[in-house]
Amino acid sequence: MADDRVNYDEISRVYDEVRGVDRAVIQSLLNGVDLDASCAVLDIGCGTGNYTDVMQRLMQARITGLDQSEGMLAKARAKNGQIDFRQGDAQQMLFAGASFDFVYMTDVIHHVTEIGRLLGEIARVLRPGGKVCIVTQSHAQIGRRPIAAFFPATVAVDTARYPDIPQIVAAAAAHSLAFVREERLGEGEPTLYGQPFLAAVRARGYSMLRLISDEEYRRGLAQVEAQLAQGDLAVPKAGKTLIWLQK
Numbered sequence: 001m002a003d004d005r006v007n008y009d010e011i012s013r014v015y016d017e018v019r020g021v022d023r024a025v026i027q028s029l030l031n032g033v034d035l036d037a038s039c040a041v042l043d044i045g046c047g048t049g050n051y052t053d054v055m056q057r058l059m060q061a062r063i064t065g066l067d068q069s070e071g072m073l074a075k076a077r078a079k080n081g082q083i084d085f086r087q088g089d090a091q092q093m094l095f096a097g098a099s100f101d102f103v104y105m106t107d108v109i110h111h112v113t114e115i116g117r118l119l120g121e122i123a124r125v126l127r128p129g130g131k132v133c134i135v136t137q138s139h140a141q142i143g144r145r146p147i148a149a150f151f152p153a154t155v156a157v158d159t160a161r162y163p164d165i166p167q168i169v170a171a172a173a174a175h176s177l178a179f180v181r182e183e184r185l186g187e188g189e190p191t192l193y194g195q196p197f198l199a200a201v202r203a204r205g206y207s208m209l210r211l212i213s214d215e216e217y218r219r220g221l222a223q224v225e226a227q228l229a230q231g232d233l234a235v236p237k238a239g240k241t242l243i244w245l246q247k
């Protein structure tokens with residue numbers, strides 16, 4: 001659910017220091033569609049354009065990025081001047097009906113207030129037969145996030161904020177977006193948490209750290225600092241879920 005404490009104009013200042021693309025997600029997005037130069041793609045909640053930029057470089061299709069934060073879009077436009085980046089709310093898009101062949105969104109759906117309106121809009125702007133990929137985390141994956149060991153309160157915050165996979169699939173079906181398949185990427189893969197993670201935590205650059213109490217945040221930060229003072233920490237990734245839909 002949208003929350004005033006999560007301000008992406010402000011987060012845009014640190015976002016690219018702490019977040020980049022997940023190559024496995026890019027590979028799945030590319031594998032899941034068959035697009036040529038005549039096709040149009042929409043990246044909803046494109047943020048600073050990390051995924052939009054890489055997708056534009058790797059695809060022949062024309063790509064548009066949509067985000068509601070001008071701060072995030074300013075970073076995106078500076079990154080790639082060949083992409084049409086538009087400001088707007090995904091729940092009320094200005095695009096004409098049947099404009100896109102493929103619509104995807106990465107780490108956005110938990111910010112959207114009404115997912116029914118979002119999915120209705122996606123169905124409207126998609127061409128018949130067009131595909132959708134929603135990249136998110138399931139409630140089970142949220143419970144297994146390494147950050148939860150330091151900030152346990154984030155689990156309740158994010159299981160309340162994120163719609164779980166069956167809820168997304170049901171909301172999509174109500175708007176004639178048929179479920180195609182679910183992919184889970186990266187679960188249990190080892191990764192290293194080091195100084196970039198600490199910098200992100202210090203900047204409260206992960207939105208859920210803005211939704212826990214200051215006391216919970218300070219307690220967790222002290223634990224992260226103590227742990228990383230001994231060197232990088234090897235942890236298993238929680239992984240991501242990709243929900244594929246088709247109109």
Ligand SMILES: C[S@@+](CC[C@H](N)C(=O)[O-])C[C@H]1O[C@@H](n2cnc3c(N)ncnc32)[C@H](O)[C@@H]1O
Nearest residue numbers: 008045046047067068069072089090106108111
């Ligand atoms: C966690 S960031 C993800 C950015 C990008 N997709 C990525 O993976 O790096 C979430 C983004 O969704 C955008 N957003 C949230 N709700 C939105 C809405 N209703 N319409 C458009 N953008 C939205 C925010 O402004 C923010 O840039």
